[in-house]
Amino acid sequence: MASSPYQVLCVCLGNICRSPTAEIVLKHYVKLAGLAVEIDSAGTSNYHPHKAPDVRTQRVARARGYDLSHLRARQICREDYDQFDLILAMDEANLSDLHWKVSNLVQQGELDETVLDRLALMSEHDPKFPRQAVPDPYFGQASDFERVIDQCESAAQAWIDYWQSNPKILRRQS
Numbered sequence: 001m002a003s004s005p006y007q008v009l010c011v012c013l014g015n016i017c018r019s020p021t022a023e024i025v026l027k028h029y030v031k032l033a034g035l036a037v038e039i040d041s042a043g044t045s046n047y048h049p050h051k052a053p054d055v056r057t058q059r060v061a062r063a064r065g066y067d068l069s070h071l072r073a074r075q076i077c078r079e080d081y082d083q084f085d086l087i088l089a090m091d092e093a094n095l096s097d098l099h100w101k102v103s104n105l106v107q108q109g110e111l112d113e114t115v116l117d118r119l120a121l122m123s124e125h126d127p128k129f130p131r132q133a134v135p136d137p138y139f140g141q142a143s144d145f146e147r148v149i150d151q152c153e154s155a156a157q158a159w160i161d162y163w164q165s166n167p168k169i170l171r172r173q174s
């Protein structure tokens with residue numbers, strides 16, 4: 001049986017600020033670590049379908065060497081819950097939205113309840129910002145966008161450390 005890469009979905013509200021940043025930062029750290037992990041991102045809302053990431057997000061990311069310009073926003077969909085092994089919410093509101101959506105689908109017999117175990121916070125293992133929200137910067141200032149990328153870098157490194165300490169987690173059969 002062939003193995004396929006472990007799949008991670010980063011999720012925020014709009015999919016134009018935090019989760020695209022998390023996606024690209026996590027991809028960067030995964031590549032550096034040589035791990036077989038594929039990453040995508042989505043929003044719990046459909047506020048900005050097909051839009052490129054917010055220009056403020058792109059500017060702050062570019063200053064640290066990350067290019068987000070090719071990304072386009074989309075809303076999380078039913079198929080994502082089957083596809084992704086791990087779904088990382090940027091804050092508690094995103095996490096509770098995901099819990100609500102998955103619980104409804106479980107009740108309708110559309111999803112297995114084990115999907116609930118795949119939901120986690122981006123900051124789950126982050127030693128610098130333990131289980132803290134990656135705060136929504138959309139109505140904020142430049143420093144709020146800096147904070148998003150600081151936390152995404154710290155949280156992404158923590159996920160890499162976690163996977164390297166628990167390599168069996170990344171083994172999945174297709």
Ligand code: 4NP
Binds near residue numbers: 019
């Ligand atoms: P994100 O930020 O969830 O990090 O992408 C937001 C983007 C847009 C809105 C809110 C948050 N909005 O209200 O349009």
